[in-house]
Structure formats: C-alpha cells, structure tokens
Amino acid sequence: MRLFTLILMVVLALVQRQLWFGKNGLVEYRQVSENLLRRQADNQKLQERNMLLKEDIEDLKSGLEAIEELARNDLGFIKSGETFYRVLPRDSAGQNKQSSLPKSD
Structure with a gap:
C-alpha cells in the first residue's frame, strides 16, 4: 500500500509540474494574458489615432477651412x-526676450 501511495504521489507531482x-x-x-492586455491597450490607442487621422482627412477633403x-x-x-x-515672453528682469530672428536694415 505504501508503494502504491508513493507512486500516486510521484504521478501527481509530475502532473502538477506539467x-x-x-x-x-x-x-x-499568465504571460500570454499580460501580453494580450498590452496588445489590446496598444490597439485602443492606435484606433483612437486612426479615428483622429480619418477626421483630419475628411476635414481636408470637405473644405478650405x-x-x-x-x-496657418x-x-x-x-x-x-x-x-x-x-x-x-518676459525674462526674469521683466524685459522682453530678444528674438532670434536677424534684424533687417
């Protein structure tokens, strides 16, 4: 009986290990589930971006505004x-900052 119990315990351990x-x-x-959640979040962001791009395309097609x-x-x-x-913008001394554009004469 002890041998049978020992064999069952070994088989159970192998099954549990597997x-x-x-x-x-x-x-x-667990790794696949985490990967799936990351991919779904990425897909959601990309779908939102695609929606904005489609709206921009429709705006550009529809009018001059x-x-x-x-x-502009x-x-x-x-x-x-x-x-x-x-x-x-003003600097810390309260003066307007100089423009980086060259002055024309």
Whole structure:
C-alpha cells in the first residue's frame, strides 16, 4: 500500500509540474494574458489615432477651412492684408526676450 501511495504521489507531482511549468501551463498562460492586455491597450490607442487621422482627412477633403488652419498653424501662412504679431515672453528682469530672428536694415 505504501508503494502504491508513493507512486500516486510521484504521478501527481509530475502532473502538477506539467500543469504549472509545462507547455501551455499556468506560467505561460499568465504571460500570454499580460501580453494580450498590452496588445489590446496598444490597439485602443492606435484606433483612437486612426479615428483622429480619418477626421483630419475628411476635414481636408470637405473644405478650405481645414486647409487654411493647417497652413496657418504648421506653415506660418498669413492672409494678404493681415499683420503678424509675435508676443515674446518676459525674462526674469521683466524685459522682453530678444528674438532670434536677424534684424533687417
């Protein structure tokens, strides 16, 4: 009877080892689950980014307002007849900081 119990304990230990550490075991299951959660979070971020890009594309296709906004913000364009003003932040002495643009004579 003791031999039979010992054999059953060894078999149980081998099965448990396979369950915990073997292929498709609990350790691998936990790693795959964590990887899946990371991938789902990445996919969510990418879907949100794609949605914003699609909205930008539709705006650019639909009218000139989006194109004008893009040109003004990214390229610094101004309309004819407009005057461009740059407001410089003050330094610690209360003076306006000098512009890095060269002065024209």
